[in-house]
Amino acid sequence: MAKKGILLVNLGTPDSPSTADVRKYLDEFLMDPRVIDVNAALRTFLVKAIIVPFRAPKSAKLYQAIWNNETGSPLKHYSILQQKALQQRLGDGYMVELAMRYQSPSIESALQKLKEALVSEIQVIALFPQYASASTGSVHEKVMSIVKEWQTVPDITFINSFHDNELMIETFADNAAKHQPETYDHVLFSFHGLPQRQLKKCDHTNSYCLKVDGCCNTLNDTNKFCYSAQSYDTARLIAAKMDLPKDKYTVCFQSRLGSDPWVQPYTSEVIKQMAEQGKKRLLVFCPAFVSDCLETVYEVTTEYGDEFKALGGEHVQLVESLNAEPKWIDALEKMVLEG
Numbered sequence: 001m002a003k004k005g006i007l008l009v010n011l012g013t014p015d016s017p018s019t020a021d022v023r024k025y026l027d028e029f030l031m032d033p034r035v036i037d038v039n040a041a042l043r044t045f046l047v048k049a050i051i052v053p054f055r056a057p058k059s060a061k062l063y064q065a066i067w068n069n070e071t072g073s074p075l076k077h078y079s080i081l082q083q084k085a086l087q088q089r090l091g092d093g094y095m096v097e098l099a100m101r102y103q104s105p106s107i108e109s110a111l112q113k114l115k116e117a118l119v120s121e122i123q124v125i126a127l128f129p130q131y132a133s134a135s136t137g138s139v140h141e142k143v144m145s146i147v148k149e150w151q152t153v154p155d156i157t158f159i160n161s162f163h164d165n166e167l168m169i170e171t172f173a174d175n176a177a178k179h180q181p182e183t184y185d186h187v188l189f190s191f192h193g194l195p196q197r198q199l200k201k202c203d204h205t206n207s208y209c210l211k212v213d214g215c216c217n218t219l220n221d222t223n224k225f226c227y228s229a230q231s232y233d234t235a236r237l238i239a240a241k242m243d244l245p246k247d248k249y250t251v252c253f254q255s256r257l258g259s260d261p262w263v264q265p266y267t268s269e270v271i272k273q274m275a276e277q278g279k280k281r282l283l284v285f286c287p288a289f290v291s292d293c294l295e296t297v298y299e300v301t302t303e304y305g306d307e308f309k310a311l312g313g314e315h316v317q318l319v320e321s322l323n324a325e326p327k328w329i330d331a332l333e334k335m336v337l338e339g
């Protein structure tokens with residue numbers, strides 16, 4: 001009997017931490033019109049003449065700091081573990097392929113393998129809990145752009161987001177429990193940032209996101225696909241699972257690029273406020289990432305850790321991402337079986 005094809009897709013990472021490979025990766029990533037969402041001429045100028053030439057050597061140093069001699073990039077390493085664990089769980093009736101939106105393994109090559117294996121249908125799981133046009137939207141667009149060229153377009157399904165997935169929420173809470181959360185002064189839920197412009201563009205009513213006070217505080221029919229509203233919901237659910245009162249945690253957004261306003265508050269500002277309030281120990285979740293990566297291992301642990309200490313704080317502790325935790329693999333398995 002034909003197998004069902006599962007395509008797991010994460011964002012991508014350079015093939016090596018050399019400046020040349022980081023340049024190639026950043027170039028492909030930032031030339032995506034869903035990532036730098038300005039007109040093509042301006043995007044080409046910004047990316048090729050300004051951002052990539054300046055950023056590539058700096059980013060290469062950061063990648064060199066997190067690169068493992070045997071396993072390479074943490075993002076790809078954990079993604080491979082997830083693929084293997086899910087394949088083992090699902091067994092012979094399924095074929096689980098892994099792709100990266102940028103660089104390798106490419107979405108084209110993974111889809112080609114599924115096609116050649118004559119799978120009965122394809123389920124695409126973009127590995128981003130909260131929907132953003134720049135992440136999930138881009139993966140879905142890329143998959144559709146390839147499959148639309150096939151003579152036989154297969155049955156294909158997509159998962160828009162899974163920000164409230166019960167087993168995912170439990171895995172984050174379990175990972176935090178290993179660090180004795182009660183010994184921390186405050187908890188941050190630091191999500192990857194996004195330009196405010198992109199949040200507004202995802203509001204199909206054009207009248208709610210960043211226009212209504214407290215627009216992200218609740219999830220409703222109007223904002224149910226809003227990256228920021230979904231992020232607040234993920235944080236609320238993890239906090240509830242940990243019995244964490246509202247005044248013990250703050251939602252914030254990291255990794256801003258460029259000078260346009262991004263979703264606020266920025267994590268770096270919140271870290272500063274925490275130090276000013278005399279807080280000494282911070283526990284930091286990054287629930288926009290299902291795998292540890294540059295943005296968790298380096299940005300949170302090293303950059304924010306150093307910033308906090310320079311301001312009088314003592315310790316910033318990252319809550320590990322979902323990586324290959326068995327409960328997270330349960331979550332993926334359930335998504336497939338229910339999908």
Ligand SMILES: C=CC1=C(C)c2cc3[nH]c(cc4nc(cc5[nH]c(cc1n2)c(C)c5CCC(=O)O)C(CCC(=O)O)=C4C)c(C)c3C=C
Nearest residue numbers: 011012013035059075128132134135192257288293294295
């Ligand atoms: C969680 C989903 C992500 C969204 C949404 C997202 C949007 C977004 N990112 C940039 C710019 C950069 N992001 C970088 C790294 C990076 N981003 C994500 C995820 C999302 N990005 C991940 C998982 C990673 C880590 C990759 C790894 O190899 O570990 C980088 C590169 C690193 C650096 O130079 O700092 C850039 C640049 C923009 C502009 C954007 C939305 C507009």
Ligand SMILES: [Fe+2]
Nearest residue numbers: 011192255295
């Ligand atoms: Fe990013």
Ligand SMILES: [Fe+2]
Nearest residue numbers: 209223226229
């Ligand atoms: Fe919103």
